[in-house]
Amino acid sequence: MIRVLPVEGLPEVTAGDDLGAVIADAVPLEDGDVVCVAHKIVSKAEGRVVELAGIEPSERARELAGEAGDPRRLEVVLREAVRIVRSRPPLVIAETRQRLVCASAGVDASNAPLPDTVVLLPEDPDASAARLRAALEERTARRVGVVITDTFGRPWRLGIANVAIGASGIEVLRDLRGVRDPAGYELHATVVALADEVAAAAELVMGKTERIPVAVVRGLDATGEGTGQDLVMPAELDLFR
Amino acid sequence: MIRVLPVEGLPEVTAGDDLGAVIADAVPLEDGDVVCVAHKIVSKAEGRVVELAGIEPSERARELAGEAGDPRRLEVVLREAVRIVRSRPPLVIAETRQRLVCASAGVDASNAPLPDTVVLLPEDPDASAARLRAALEERTARRVGVVITDTFGRPWRLGIANVAIGASGIEVLRDLRGVRDPAGYELHATVVALADEVAAAAELVMGKTERIPVAVVRGLDATGEGTGQDLVMPAELDLFR
Numbered sequence: 134m135i136r137v138l139p140v141e142g143l144p145e146v147t148a149g150d151d152l153g154a155v156i157a158d159a160v161p162l163e164d165g166d167v168v169c170v171a172h173k174i175v176s177k178a179e180g181r182v183v184e185l186a187g188i189e190p191s192e193r194a195r196e197l198a199g200e201a202g203d204p205r206r207l208e209v210v211l212r213e214a215v216r217i218v219r220s221r222p223p224l225v226i227a228e229t230r231q232r233l234v235c236a237s238a239g240v241d242a243s244n245a246p247l248p249d250t251v252v253l254l255p256e257d258p259d260a261s262a263a264r265l266r267a268a269l270e271e272r273t274a275r276r277v278g279v280v281i282t283d284t285f286g287r288p289w290r291l292g293i294a295n296v297a298i299g300a301s302g303i304e305v306l307r308d309l310r311g312v313r314d315p316a317g318y319e320l321h322a323t324v325v326a327l328a329d330e331v332a333a334a335a336e337l338v339m340g341k342t343e344r345i346p347v348a349v350v351r352g353l354d355a356t357g358e359g360t361g362q363d364l365v366m367p368a369e370l371d372l373f374r
Numbered sequence: 375m376i377r378v379l380p381v382e383g384l385p386e387v388t389a390g391d392d393l394g395a396v397i398a399d400a401v402p403l404e405d406g407d408v409v410c411v412a413h414k415i416v417s418k419a420e421g422r423v424v425e426l427a428g429i430e431p432s433e434r435a436r437e438l439a440g441e442a443g444d445p446r447r448l449e450v451v452l453r454e455a456v457r458i459v460r461s462r463p464p465l466v467i468a469e470t471r472q473r474l475v476c477a478s479a480g481v482d483a484s485n486a487p488l489p490d491t492v493v494l495l496p497e498d499p500d501a502s503a504a505r506l507r508a509a510l511e512e513r514t515a516r517r518v519g520v521v522i523t524d525t526f527g528r529p530w531r532l533g534i535a536n537v538a539i540g541a542s543g544i545e546v547l548r549d550l551r552g553v554r555d556p557a558g559y560e561l562h563a564t565v566v567a568l569a570d571e572v573a574a575a576a577e578l579v580m581g582k583t584e585r586i587p588v589a590v591v592r593g594l595d596a597t598g599e600g601t602g603q604d605l606v607m608p609a610e611l612d613l614f615r
Contacts (some may be wrong), residue, residue: 134375134377134378134379134458134580135377135575135578135579136376136377136378137375137376137377137378137575138375139375148542165612207557212429219613219614221613223564224613226613228530230580233530234529235531243564250489251438277569284564284566287528287529287567287605288475288529288607288612288613289469289474289475289607289612289614290537290567290605290606290607291547291565291567291604291605291606291607291608291611292547292548292565292566292567292568292570293564293565293566293567294566294570294571294574295571306532306533307533323534324532324533324534325530325533325534325535325577326528326531326534326535327502327523327533327535327578329533329535329574330535330574330575330577331533332576333570333571333574334376334378334571334574334575334578336566336571337376337568337571337572337575337591337594338375338376343512346404350578353578354498363532364531364532364533365530365531365532365533366529366530366531367532370532371529372460372462372465372467372529373460373529373530373614
């Protein structure tokens with residue numbers, strides 16, 4: 134059995150906060166726990182917040198914003214993006230500097246600390262996960278995994294789903310190739326995106342508006358050394374570039 | 375807290391089996407449980423299994439198979455598909471007659487009952503889910519949801535993740551539009567694909583090779599009337615057609 138526990142009662146996070154201390158104080162961790170953290174509080178703790186007032190939009194940002202969008206927000210999106218995958222103003226799907234493909238290059242106004250500010254993705258979500266894991270393990274003397282999450286849209290499917298954008302101490306991809314099914318058939322093309330499924334499970338208790346940005350997935354047995362970057366499809370395999 | 379319980383000890387399912395009886399006998403259900411079922415056993419119970427020996431591949435199937443693929447399998451894929459989205463022999467991403475976009479139009483050789491057979495998607499996964507839910511509710515006198523799942527690949531991301539292809543009795547999309555976050559910012563574009571996240575959570579205990587095709591997600595509080603088709607992006611909104 135797996136348990137997904139919401140971590141309740143966390144204080145509002147601001148720049149410079151010690152997330153490891155905040156989380157370790159809020160929940161008693163056990164060996165093997167996977168601590169899932171919505172990137173928004175990681176970004177806030179790391180100061181990855183931009184005030185739109187100081188942003189001068191480029192011509193391209195104005196185009197992408199169209200009539201309905203805020204060209205200053207689109208300017209921030211362009212600065213976070215290395216490639217625009219699709220756009221229909223004011224909607225932009227972009228590849229970020231972290232090689233993630235998502236809406237608005239991960240730039241988000243919801244749950245921002247102040248009006249007229251936007252929150253960016255962490256500069257390096259895997260490094261953030263590794264730091265947080267080290268802090269949690271030092272404070273709790275438990276061996277844990279950390280997954281940093283964001284909710285992404287998906288082609289062809291409605292609704293957003295939580296995925297892993299950074300990870301540390303967890304088996305991110307579970308490779309079943311070479312394993313045989315009960316009929317003796319060798320399973321092919323069966324690499325499971327375990328960390329994405331963990332992120333999705335965590336979101337079931339997070340609730341975007343309920344200020345529960347952290348959940349613990351317990352009972353998984355998935356200690357490992359994967360990273361969020363392991364989930365990024367290499368360009369040469371990508372049928373959708 | 376949410377619990378994800380594997381349903382162990384299920385017998386091998388064959389055509390004509392009463393899945394409701396099999397599952398109700400294997401696990402004591404509670405009100406509000408969401409019973410997640412890998413489509414493979416639904417398809418087997420419904421006789422959606424094809425013997426490749428009788429299949430005459432078309433020229434197009436031979437093209438799509440390339441050197442490495444089985445043209446008979448690709449012929450079955452073509453019969454299940456309404457549109458080929460991408461192909462690189464022997465890999466095909468197709469839209470199925472059920473409007474799902476996935477590898478091989480959902481035609482799969484792994485966990486097939488016999489060598490040289492393939493398993494198709496259920497003809498109508500939402501109808502299958504509704505029937506199974508009715509059978510479970512009648513047998514157990516509990517109010518439950520049912521999600522029929524398959525593991526899909528995703529553009530830009532490595533690994534497959536479990537998603538909901540059919541559903542009954544569950545809130546499939548959770549619409550947070552109009553809800554305000556703690557800072558008072560109205561959440562936009564925030565419709566959560568709850569049933570896909572439930573499917574992903576279920577897969578954490580299913581294990582493709584361990585003959586655990588059923589899991590129960592308990593504690594979710596997501597009774598509703600959504601269907602798997604609710605998760606299909608309408609063509610006019612789809613930036614990736």
